[in-house]
Amino acid sequence: MKLLARARAALLAGKSADQDLAAAQSFGADPQDILALRRLPAAAPAAGGSQGSAAALAKQLKLLHAVQPNYPDGALERRIGGTVIVKFTVDAQGYTRHVGVAKATPAWLFERAALDAVRQWRYAPVRVNGKGVAVPTEILVRFKPPQ
Secondary structure, X not given: OHHHHHHHXXXXXXXXXXXXXXXXXXXXXXHHHHHHHHHHHHHHHHHOHHHHXXXXXXXXXXXXXXXXXXXXXXXXXXXXXXXXXXXXXXXXOOEEEEEEEEEXXXXXXXXXXXXXXXXXXXXXXXEEOXXXXXXXXEEEEEEOOOO
């Protein structure tokens, strides 16, 4: 949902996202996704110092379960490769949330496969002062046709 993505961007920029979150809730967004976003600004200050930065928290992420993306048939037949930068938040339980595309090359060919895979990934929860925190991050997913 675009409202959640816009709210996430606002929160990461230190701005208020109350209107977008309220609108997302009225349109039926998953309450867990809204709750994770509401907790997002609290995650960095709770850590304190440089350890609280999004980049420092992202470095602590440990992937426990990854699903390889399905190579789209049309791209495989034509031997086309590409990349997708996927942005998402790892919630306090280690699940991926707010999964979206930051950039894809070529556009519209590999996005769905990358998003479907990343939605199934699981991470070890990042803990700060004994509490799980949400961690925004992004990853590059490469699609290389077999030789």
